[in-house]
Amino acid sequence: xxxxxxxxxxxxxxxxxxxxxxxxxxxxxxxxxxxxxxxxxxxxxxxxxxxxxxxxxxxxxxxxxxxxxxxxxxxxxxxxxxxxxxxxxxxxxxxxxxxxxxxxxxxxxxxxxxxxxxxxxxxxxxxxxxxxxxxxxxxxxxxxxxxxxxxxxxxxxxxxxxxxxxxxxxxxxxxxxxxxxxxxxxxxxxxxxxxxxxxxxxxxxxxxxxxxxxxxxxxxxxxxxxxxxxxxxxxxxxxxxxxxxxxxxxxxxxxxxxxxxxxxxxxxxxxxxxxxxxxxxxxxxxxxxxxxxxxxxxxxxxxxxxxxxxxxxxxxxxxxxxxxxxxxxxxxxxxxxx
Amino acid sequence: xxxxxxxxxxxxxxxxxxxxxxxxxxxxxxxxxxxxxxxxxxxxxxxxxxxxxxxxxxxxxxxxxxxxxxxxxxxxxxxxxxxxxxxxxxxxxxxxxxxxxxxxxxxxxxxxxxxxxxxxxxxxxxxxxxxxxxxxxxxxxxxxxxxxxxxxxxxxxxxxxxxxxxxxxxxxxxxxxxxxxxxxxxxxxxxxxxxxxxxxxxxxxxxxxxxxxxxxxxxxxxxxxxxxxxxxxxxxxxxxxxxxxxxxxxxxxxxxxxxxxxxxxxxxxxxxxxxxxxxxxxxxxxxxxxxxxxxxxxxxxxxxxxxxxxxxxxxxxxxxxxxxxxxxxxxxxxxxxx
DNA sequence: CTTGGCACTCAAAGGTCACGAGTGCCAGAA
DNA sequence: TTCTGGCACTCGTGACCTTTGAGTGCCAAG
Numbered sequence: 132x133x134x135x136x137x138x139x140x141x142x143x144x145x146x147x148x149x150x151x152x153x154x155x156x157x158x159x160x161x162x163x164x165x166x167x168x169x170x171x172x173x174x175x176x177x178x179x180x181x182x183x184x185x186x187x188x189x190x191x192x193x194x195x196x197x198x199x200x201x202x203x204x205x206x207x208x209x210x211x212x213x214x215x216x217x218x219x220x221x222x223x224x225x226x227x228x229x230x231x232x233x234x235x236x237x238x239x240x241x242x243x244x245x246x247x248x249x250x251x252x253x254x255x256x257x258x259x260x261x262x263x264x265x266x267x268x269x270x271x272x273x274x275x276x277x278x279x280x281x282x283x284x285x286x287x288x289x290x291x292x293x294x295x296x297x298x299x300x301x302x303x304x305x306x307x308x309x310x311x312x313x314x315x316x317x318x319x320x321x322x323x324x325x326x327x328x329x330x331x332x333x334x335x336x337x338x339x340x341x342x343x344x345x346x347x348x349x350x351x352x353x354x355x356x357x358x359x360x361x362x363x364x365x366x367x368x369x370x371x372x373x374x375x376x377x378x379x380x381x382x383x384x385x386x387x388x389x390x391x392x393x394x395x396x397x398x399x400x401x402x403x404x405x406x407x408x409x410x411x412x413x414x415x416x417x418x419x420x421x422x423x424x425x426x427x428x429x430x431x432x433x434x435x436x437x438x439x440x441x442x443x444x445x446x447x448x449x450x451x452x453x454x455x456x457x458x459x460x461x462x463x464x465x466x467x468x469x
Numbered sequence: 470x471x472x473x474x475x476x477x478x479x480x481x482x483x484x485x486x487x488x489x490x491x492x493x494x495x496x497x498x499x500x501x502x503x504x505x506x507x508x509x510x511x512x513x514x515x516x517x518x519x520x521x522x523x524x525x526x527x528x529x530x531x532x533x534x535x536x537x538x539x540x541x542x543x544x545x546x547x548x549x550x551x552x553x554x555x556x557x558x559x560x561x562x563x564x565x566x567x568x569x570x571x572x573x574x575x576x577x578x579x580x581x582x583x584x585x586x587x588x589x590x591x592x593x594x595x596x597x598x599x600x601x602x603x604x605x606x607x608x609x610x611x612x613x614x615x616x617x618x619x620x621x622x623x624x625x626x627x628x629x630x631x632x633x634x635x636x637x638x639x640x641x642x643x644x645x646x647x648x649x650x651x652x653x654x655x656x657x658x659x660x661x662x663x664x665x666x667x668x669x670x671x672x673x674x675x676x677x678x679x680x681x682x683x684x685x686x687x688x689x690x691x692x693x694x695x696x697x698x699x700x701x702x703x704x705x706x707x708x709x710x711x712x713x714x715x716x717x718x719x720x721x722x723x724x725x726x727x728x729x730x731x732x733x734x735x736x737x738x739x740x741x742x743x744x745x746x747x748x749x750x751x752x753x754x755x756x757x758x759x760x761x762x763x764x765x766x767x768x769x770x771x772x773x774x775x776x777x778x779x780x781x782x783x784x785x786x787x788x789x790x791x792x793x794x795x796x797x798x799x800x801x802x803x804x805x806x807x
Numbered sequence: 808c809t810t811g812g813c814a815c816t817c818a819a820a821g822g823t824c825a826c827g828a829g830t831g832c833c834a835g836a837a
Numbered sequence: 838t839t840c841t842g843g844c845a846c847t848c849g850t851g852a853c854c855t856t857t858g859a860g861t862g863c864c865a866a867g
Binding site: 189 | 840842843846847848849
Binding site for chain 2: 268290291355364367370380387388
């Protein structure tokens with residue numbers, strides 16, 4: 132096992148490298164950190180750390196930089212989560228308080244996270260899978276055309292156009308609307324299919340087709356919208372990735388446009404706990420030189436979606452984690468209020 | 470005025486430079502284009518073109534590259550719009566036909582444009598300012614809480630939460646809903662304020678407060694949502710901007726996130742005609758080395774929004790214009806159908 | 808007005824060299 | 838056993854120089 136001091140050396144290396152973006156050598160380390168030992172000793176420790184795979188040298192006559200494994204150890208054992216200063220907290224709250232609707236909350240959250248961490252921010256729209264139905268509205272637009280509007284408890288609204296097999300009267304539609312709502316309002320999405328299963332049977336023969344069509348569309352909407360959407364911001368921060376960024380920025384931009392990849396990434400962590408994925412721990416090739424810090428957020432105690440940031444593996448983990456956690460907390464509050 | 474041949478030389482320079490991304494010299498020109506004159510003659514023409522400000526040399530012993538003014542002349546006088554091949558047309562139609570709702574149409578359009586032009590695509594959500602109201606729905610969520618849902622003829626749905634000054638009964642709400650709809654359905658947004666002006670007066674004293682509140686929110690929504698939203702895609706194509714792109718990519722990414730800038734840019738052109746803004750013609754500083762090709766699109770004869778691409782000034786204008794125009798046309802068709 | 812010739816310019820590419828940060832290793836001290 | 842100072846070695850970086858060649862402007866002749 133690694134001695135206490137060697138861990139201390141690793142921590143120093145990570146901190147210095149994150150700060151300077153340059154490989155750090157033994158001499159510089161002893162000067163900037165009061166380790167109480169000479170450069171030679173530090174060199175021995177570094178050699179040991181390199182044997183274990185926690186650090187590496189870009190080339191022989193250069194200093195060391197942390198490997199993914201090194202960052203992993205740093206995050207797991209050596210670093211805490213740095214809480215934000217109270218001015219920062221106040222700024223967050225002020226900024227989020229101005230939001231007018233759900234889209235706006237998400238948009239502001241993205242901007243906030245990007246600004247705070249100076250990295251790329253990713254916010255998942257609140258998930259519908261754990262949401263409940265607030266209201267279902269049916270509107271007759273043309274004799275055989277109905278619009279379905281679904282309103283969720285997170286304030287999200289989805290609409291679908293439905294072409295019915297036969298013309299629908301206003302009365303029949305009102306009837307369906309009333310019965311539908313009485314069954315599903317306040318219920319979870321996942322419970323809806325069962326709750327409306329026998330609904331067509333209680334209608335006249337000639338309306339059953341329409342009812343079935345409407346229900347099918349409703350269920351389809353519920354399923355479809357569980358596949359989440361994302362909002363991304365702060366891509367300009369990609370230019371801060373490093374001196375060699377022309378090579379790395381391209382695949383990252385491509386990965387960011389493949390929302391599927393990001394969704395999978397955010398979804399990987401089971402619950403709402405904070406997750407840190409570092410470099411090659413990320414399956415997607417284009418993101419191999421990035422790290423992703425994500426956490427769940429929600430209106431109540433349950434997480435309804437994830438948010439996080441994508442940055443270079445060489446990032447300020449404690450600070451980033453602190454910002455992500457704080458933003459998630461405040462967004463949760465905002466959602467609970469509305 | 471410039472002679473016919475000099476214009477031909479300019480065209481050749483633009484075409485070559487767009488293709489090779491490198492300054493083009495007199496010798497290379499005579500080899501690649503059958504101009505029927507010697508390099509020396511071309512040199513004279515180039516000197517003249519440079520005097521007029523259409524081309525420039527990066528440094529003394531290099532070839533020439535077109536200036537913004539040169540591109541302008543090229544676009545206005547020398548280049549047509551290159552129509553797409555029929556496989557391309559078919560691909561567009563197939564790709565867009567699969568869209569399920571408005572968001573999806575916009576999302577697919579962005580991806581399509583980005584892929585087709587290999588540049589950054591920008592699509593404005595269909596504008597509400599020229600839209601008409603399809604339906605207004607009022608839902609009672611709590612005694613003094615009402616949700617307003619606005620449905621437009623472009624299939625867009627907007628919702629707002631309203632806290633009423635006093636509890637509202639279901640009947641009163643139904644009454645208001647009916648009267649409101651009878652007045653505004655099918656009307657343009659811009660006409661709505663006038664149409665509902667005297668509506669509160671026809672209600673009982675104790676309901677007037679609620680009615681006014683609801684109307685105020687409705688009007689606010691109409692105005693607010695006229696400020697458009699954008700969808701952007703293909704940012705990975707920014708890496709194709711040129712060898713020196715680390716310098717240029719940053720401000721462009723920043724400008725792209727400032728949606729206001731883009732909206733202003735798209736909005737500048739009066740009607741739905743195709744607009745090309747080149748380099749310094751763009752007011753925003755970060756976009757000074759880019760060109761924007763935009764065109765209006767709409768469900769009927771009227772344009773409801775704009776779409777376009779942002780690329781380097783050194784872009785294939787005829788091809789880009791062709792793609793933009795074709796996509797706009799097909800999107801219009803899709804919108805008209807739904 | 809066009810053309811071939813010619814001297815000139817200058818960025819890019821390649822080569823050489825000195826510098827110095829950083830390393831590994833070893834022998835001696837604690 | 839662990840730490841330390843010393844020392845030879847590595848090698849990327851940057852400064853400086855030269856060569857190369859594409860491209861130019863100008864001029865006199867066709």
